[in-house]
Amino acid sequence: xxxxxxxxxxxxxxxxxxxxxxxxxxxxxxxxxxxxxxxxxxxxxxxxxxxxxxxxxxxxxxxxxxxxxxxxxxxxxxxxxxxxxxxxxxxxxxxxxxxxxxxxxxxxxxxxxxxxxxxxxxxxxxxxxxxxxxxxxxxxxxxxxxxxxxxxxxxxxxxxxxxxxxxxxxxxxxxxxxxxxxxxxxxxxxxxxxxxxxxxxxxxxxxxxxxxxxxxxxxxxxxxxxxxxxxxxxxxxxxxxxxxxxxxxxxxxxxxxxxxxxxxx
Amino acid sequence: xxxxxxxxxxxxxxxxxxxxxxxxxxxxxxxxxxxxxxxxxxxxxxxxxxxxxxxxxxxxxxxxxxxxxxxxxxxxxxxxxxxxxxxxxxxxxxxxxxxxxxxxxxxxxxxxxxxxxxxxxxxxxxxxxxxxxxxxxxxxxxxxxxxxxxxxxxxxxxxxxxxxxxxxxxxxxxxxxxxxxxxxxxxxxxxxxxxxxxxxxxxxxxxxxxxxxxxxxxxxxxxxxxxxxxxxxxxxxxxxxxxxxxxxxxxxxxxxxxxxxxxxxxxxxxxxxxxxxxxxxxxxxxxxxxxxxxxxxxxxxxxxxxxxxxxxxxxxxxxxxxxxxxxxxxxxxxxxxxxxxxxxxxxxxxxxxxxxxxxxxxxxxxxxxxxxxxxxxxxxxxxxxxxxxxxxxxxxxxxxxxxxxxxxxxxxxxxxxxxxxxxxxxxxxxxxxxxxxxxxxxxxxxxx
Numbered sequence: 102x103x104x105x106x107x108x109x110x111x112x113x114x115x116x117x118x119x120x121x122x123x124x125x126x127x128x129x130x131x132x133x134x135x136x137x138x139x140x141x142x143x144x145x146x147x148x149x150x151x152x153x154x155x156x157x158x159x160x161x162x163x164x165x166x167x168x169x170x171x172x173x174x175x176x177x178x179x180x181x182x183x184x185x186x187x188x189x190x191x192x193x194x195x196x197x198x199x200x201x202x203x204x205x206x207x208x209x210x211x212x213x214x215x216x217x218x219x220x221x222x223x224x225x226x227x228x229x230x231x232x233x234x235x236x237x238x239x240x241x242x243x244x245x246x247x248x249x250x251x252x253x254x255x256x257x258x259x260x261x262x263x264x265x266x267x268x269x270x271x272x273x274x275x276x277x278x279x280x281x282x283x284x285x286x287x288x289x290x291x292x293x294x295x296x297x298x299x300x301x302x303x304x305x306x307x308x309x310x311x312x313x314x315x316x317x318x319x320x321x322x323x324x325x326x327x328x329x330x331x332x333x334x335x336x337x338x339x340x341x342x343x344x345x346x347x348x349x350x351x352x353x354x355x356x357x358x359x360x361x362x363x364x365x366x
Numbered sequence: 367x368x369x370x371x372x373x374x375x376x377x378x379x380x381x382x383x384x385x386x387x388x389x390x391x392x393x394x395x396x397x398x399x400x401x402x403x404x405x406x407x408x409x410x411x412x413x414x415x416x417x418x419x420x421x422x423x424x425x426x427x428x429x430x431x432x433x434x435x436x437x438x439x440x441x442x443x444x445x446x447x448x449x450x451x452x453x454x455x456x457x458x459x460x461x462x463x464x465x466x467x468x469x470x471x472x473x474x475x476x477x478x479x480x481x482x483x484x485x486x487x488x489x490x491x492x493x494x495x496x497x498x499x500x501x502x503x504x505x506x507x508x509x510x511x512x513x514x515x516x517x518x519x520x521x522x523x524x525x526x527x528x529x530x531x532x533x534x535x536x537x538x539x540x541x542x543x544x545x546x547x548x549x550x551x552x553x554x555x556x557x558x559x560x561x562x563x564x565x566x567x568x569x570x571x572x573x574x575x576x577x578x579x580x581x582x583x584x585x586x587x588x589x590x591x592x593x594x595x596x597x598x599x600x601x602x603x604x605x606x607x608x609x610x611x612x613x614x615x616x617x618x619x620x621x622x623x624x625x626x627x628x629x630x631x632x633x634x635x636x637x638x639x640x641x642x643x644x645x646x647x648x649x650x651x652x653x654x655x656x657x658x659x660x661x662x663x664x665x666x667x668x669x670x671x672x673x674x675x676x677x678x679x680x681x682x683x684x685x686x687x688x689x690x691x692x693x694x695x696x697x698x699x700x701x702x703x704x705x706x707x708x709x710x711x712x713x714x715x716x717x718x719x720x721x722x723x724x725x726x727x728x729x730x731x732x733x734x735x736x737x738x739x740x741x742x743x744x745x746x747x748x749x750x751x752x753x754x755x756x757x758x759x760x761x762x763x764x765x766x767x768x769x770x771x772x773x774x775x776x777x778x779x780x781x782x783x784x785x786x787x788x789x790x791x792x793x794x795x796x797x798x799x800x801x802x803x804x805x806x807x808x809x810x811x812x813x814x
Contacts, residue, residue, distance in 0.1 A: 272393035275503045278476070278535065280395050281406070286537045294750070316538045344721070347538030350506070359394040 291339035300329040312358040336364035409446035409474035414457030416483035425520040436528030441773040457481035468498035489515040548582040553804025566800030586813040592628035618652035632679040638672040677722025726766040756794030776809040
């Protein structure tokens with residue numbers, strides 16, 4: 102009995118506790134204040150960066166940012182066999198001249214018989230159908246145009262997520278050939294076999310390094326990991342294998358060049 | 367829980383700092399792999415003859431041909447053939463129409479052009495290299511040369527201009543247009559040491575010993591030639607000074623037994639060679655003066671044909687027959703850390719690539735009776751021991767030697783009893799025969 106009474110008393114106390122309003126005012130005010138401050142600081146940052154942001158992204162003129170996007174894979178045909186006469190040592194496929202057909206001899210001394218109807222000669226049907234000569238097998242003169250996409254065509258694609266982006270300064274536009282050298286040399290030193298074959302296709306590691314005025318890379322680090330440690334390490338080693346990219350162009354005033362390099366598996 | 371609001375402004379400030387415009391004064395480029403074709407499409411315009419000197423056309427012809435061949439042989443360019451080049455011969459930056467070169471059919475990304483004149487016995491050449499796609503700042507290179515007018519100097523100037531272009535566009539690796547190849551030739555009867563330009567031109571005899579001289583190795587500073595020669599003391603290592611044009615002393619290389627296959631260290635201070643003065647051919651090292659002789663290997667079986675790692679200058683690769691057939695091994699210069707590279711067959715004549723990562727050698731992978739394999743040139747990546755066969759089914763190939771640019775290899779090829787010197791790109795492409803007279807062996811590419 103006592104225990105029952107205790108039980109009801111206990112239940113009553115619990116009910117009372119649940120019905121009394123909790124002191125939520127202080128935490129709510131705190132939360133409101135925090136949100137207010139966060140919002141305010143964001144606003145403050147927006148105004149400040151709007152006032153002080155001098156990065157002329159996309160504006161024309163020097164110092165602007167340029168996004169150059171090279172296409173990832175060119176839909177180029179595979180190494181074509183060059184059938185040209187002048188660029189190969191093989192003889193051309195030009196057809197041999199046809200041997201002149203012997204004309205049917207006409208007996209000029211024969212006296213024509215008036216009213217004689219000449220029987221139409223039956224054309225013998227060819228046993229095996231002659232293959233039609235290819236229409237497009239004439240000898241072409243001159244070399245075929247190289248299967249190179251003009252760089253100007255690539256540059257027109259200005260998608261912002263292209264693999265090559267150059268910002269903050271005009272090095273990339275003035276010395277595009279130097280950027281090409283960086284691309285080529287690291288690419289040559291990248292051993293894809295070092296990458297774990299389970300790495301998903303398209304995984305990309307981004308390496309940062311600094312190129313000194315003499316062209317020597319240093320300060321290598323993984324900027325963005327790909328999720329595959331072997332890919333990250335192989336890309337890092339590819340950049341580290343390069344002794345030099347050659348001195349920076351003497352016309353450039355830069356003391357060094359910061360480079361980020363993508364290795365896409 | 368109590369929130370400390372004092373950190374909020376700090377957060378806001380950090381956020382502001384992170385997002386603020388990059389205040390670096392330096393440039394930033396971003397690039398990556400898989401971005402298209404590897405080779406630079408380059409056009410070499412005919413140079414513009416200036417002046418009416420009767421010598422000019424001949425000099426211009428030699429210059430144009432040499433420049434064209436050097437760029438074609440560089441291994442990093444896709445050269446626009448002459449038949450596709452525009453007819454124009456721009457002689458100065460004002461005269462060039464870049465669109466003419468960048469458009470089809472030339473499609474050149476780069477164009478080399480300039481003017482050439484000869485007057486009063488002087489040859490003056492102005493050369494430029496322009497990026498055709500960069501109309502605002504097209505100039506990549508501008509050079510001027512002034513030399514005594516002759517065919518040789520026209521060729522030399524073209525070599526130098528080509529090397530400048532290759533240095534600029536090849537990523538800081540010097541071109542090889544001015545390098546030399548030393549080799550053994552028996553065209554005069556005796557086997558003497560000869561030299562030629564890298565393209566096979568200008569072949570001339572160095573030694574006239576009237577004996578048998580083998581395996582020439584040029585010093586890194588191009589002043590001395592070490593080689594093995596048969597003399598009164600038997601086979602000895604001899605030294606020939608190209609500056610004095612006479613043999614100089616190398617006392618370490620004349621002890622009894624056979625002394626063969628010298629090899630210079632990259633700093634030119636030491637020479638490794640094989641000597642059987644203790645009975646068994648072993649690798650020995652001496653200073654270039656012939657002092658400080660010491661033995662490196664000590665194992666039953668012959669040890670031959672050392673070559674230094676030119677990058678570290680602290681490792682050697684050599685051929686050892688300690689397990690039977692000759693195999694390629696590497697070790698540190700104190701004889702430690704011996705590693706075997708090849709796993710069988712008959713592997714000889716290693717040459718270490720300038721970047722230190724690759725070794726080229728001659729290998730008959732299926733050697734033995736009833737198993738006739740071909741002796742071919744291979745390249746091996748030392749770290750991974752992956753190898754690549756780069757000559758295929760054409761004669762017996764031996765004595766590969768790297769060019770200083772790491773892109774070319776010179777080697778000897780024997781076809782039908784005739785042995786000649788050939789060169790090729792390090793992937794086996796563009797094989798060219800360099801010698802055509804007599805039998806020629808054991809080429810060695812100079813260091814610069």
